Amino acid sequence: MANMEDLAICASAGDVEASPGKRRKQSEPESLWGMLRRGIVDHQLGLSVNLLLFVGFSYVLFPSLRSKMSAFFGLSYASPTQSGMYGQGSRDGYLVASFIVFFTALRAFALEYLLLPLAGWCGINKKKGKVRFAEQFYIMVYYILYWGWGVLLFIRDTPAGVRTVEGLLISLWGGFPRLLLDSGMKLYYLSQFAFWLQQIVVLHIEEKRKDHYQMLTHHIITVSLLAGSYSYRQNRAGNAVLVCMDIVDFIFPLAKILKYLSWQKACDAAFALFVITWFLWRHVAYCAICWSIYAHVNNVTMPYGLYSTQTGAKLSDDGGTNIMDNLFQPVMHPGAQTLSFNANIRWLFLGLLLALQCITIAWGVMIIRVVVRVLRGEGADDSRSEAEDNDETEESEHSPTQHGSVLQKEKPRYIEVETTSEELRSYPKRGGGSAGSGSKRKSKGISSGLNLAHNKEILNRIGCLSDEQLAREKELREGSTSPGIRPGSEGR
Template sequence: MEDLLNEWLWRDEYWLPPGIHWQDIEMKEDEGHYPVPRDLIYTLPLAFAFIAFRYVFERTIAVPLSKCLGVKDRIRIRPASIPKLETFYKQNNRQPTQSEVVNLGKQCGLSQRKIQTWFRHRRNQDRPSNTKKFCEASWRFVFYFIAFTAGLASLINAPWSWDLRECWRGYPKQPVSEAHYWYYIMEMGFYVSLLLCVSVDVKRKDFKEQVIHHIATIFLIGFSYCANFVRVGTLVMLLHDSSDVLLESAKMLHYGGWTKICDSLFVVFALVFLWTRLVVFPGRVLHTTLVLSLEFFEPFCGYYFFNALLLVLQALHIFWAYLILRMIYKFMFMGKVERDERSDEESEVDDEEEEDEPDEEGDECSWEQRKGAINSKLASLANNCVLNNLTNQRNINSRLPKAR
């Protein structure tokens, strides 16, 4: 197996510049440690350790913290137990077409309106609670904060942080320090854990882009370590962590209802994100990997593959920047940030209000509660005497949330 890997996978021309062989970059103990692929074997058990630690963290720290910050979950109506509808919901479609609603109504002996109401309640039941989303955001915040702090401390005195040509001087025979080695292992283990948990985490509107991002990041970290692009890799990870810390903290405040602080923090996040991902990343990182590196070696397979992965990340940056700019537009012209357009909005399948009209006798009690809530709102509007609200009274009433 080792001979086969050496012959097909670890060929010199794939990983090293022309004219350089693996034996040319072997280092003695006093020269430092050269990164080798077997170092990354620790990332898989570390990923499972992250998952286990996250499970404990969310239940012992995140949940009590969510209560302290005032995170509240919406009370959702539990649909009646109807086996045929439940089977169709799980095996066929969560949003049945009109013809499917008619067929299901005939099978169950229910009206079309009741069928549609049942599916709406069932979809709402599967939507993640604010507490679940807060726990996920708090876990990521803790990791990104620790990773960014540790990465900044290890890179503040690194020569390539200030002179990007130092990323390639002496390449590929560049020793890797212990701090940067563990920085790499922790980051890769964390993203492997995110990829393993992607099916149980909150499914967001940019779900596919998130999966692509995680896969590209894992390949980028792993390949850059094996090809000893570690110096550039540390800069890439530091840039990403700098804005992710602000994003996750803004989410936490959003779920807790700290609207003003959340909006201010979101603006700071947007500025940091746009600056690091659309200015620094392409203007500095991509420039040094695409242009400055050619001053020190000729292009080879690893050079093209590494830059291809970086360009994939840049494409994702542009996609998320578009969503953020759209949020900034809403903030400027509507006065507040209602959602995090980048990654905090659930998929459109789940993004529906829990608002139902009274249809049958079984909803009579909840309808009385809703009428009470509507009357209370009307009284509040009358007391405030705000002309704009009174003018749009009908629209406001149609959007009132379900009474809890």
């Protein structure tokens, strides 16, 4: 028997009310945050475009504001002596804000007008399946582009004399503090920072997933590392960490896209590539960076001490103990002449990186479980997100759903009931009258599927019998005490 809260009766208008569970859910008042969240989700594109237009028109119409508004559209802190090189400061936050709005508009436009239609064209019928397909496709394209961009920047920034893995790791920390960075690295870093901030916003305004808090923790740590490494002039090391992360993040969406397309063998192959890449980049290469902080920083390169923010030269061996004033010096103290590096800052970076690795290990355990399912022949599935086979809004009611390699029919959500004049005439009169002597008044047919006589009690409890049917049921119960009628024989 179906759960009563999920039970619905196909009936003519006015005969049937919604089930009690549905009535309670619909009658609950929506919170202010719920209405705001729904409004933002429904109008992401419009709100984002209007914000961008507002900033653009403000720049055009108010010349006195142009010096400040220009930070929303271009890079700030250009070096007066070196062309194409830039410093860091608080005005960089304006460009980050513009990128957040831009990514929100881009994502909303791509999902609504490009990727959701593409999902339908690919034969995905479920609404939730289309949304997941579109989201994963967008993420895949983003990470392909940014991983390629990050690799090019890293190769270009690698010293020519590096020949070994250890030498490559040591080069991550060389030249501290790098007071200037080129336009490509700055644009890459600020846009990545904006993307991860926008992902935190997406987590809170869209439907909550099963791994919401793990993802939130991951995003907060990532944003903290990006903010700290950028302002502390550790752009090369941050670039290396992003490259290690991004290569995995475009292979995994590819595997999920293949799953939504029901290409199970291709999905399993992509998942195998994902597992190998995950292990090599997120546990080997990433942990090598963490090990380098422990083994090389202060021992081989980047010693503790006080450095000049004008020339980058080391002034003394005393780096003090302060963290925040040095870590965010370009923002908190832009006029400071010195910058310190000490053990507290070193262990803070290492601690955040290891915290990120702990989350990665937890996800790795989930991946191992999926590997076990694949080896058993059950197919690859994402255990980090909620199950998608409980979609309530479908465009094709009778289409089978793909789960792993097994096709399962959609569970019926409706019990259909039929009452006809013939069935009504079969009810005995009060006192045990014969069948056929009852009222010949006809009632409207509703639909077919369930024998009413055997399910009156259920239908009565959920309020799905008409007044006429309830009256006849009452007569039947009162007449069942007569000698000529045995209990349980009605309707036969």
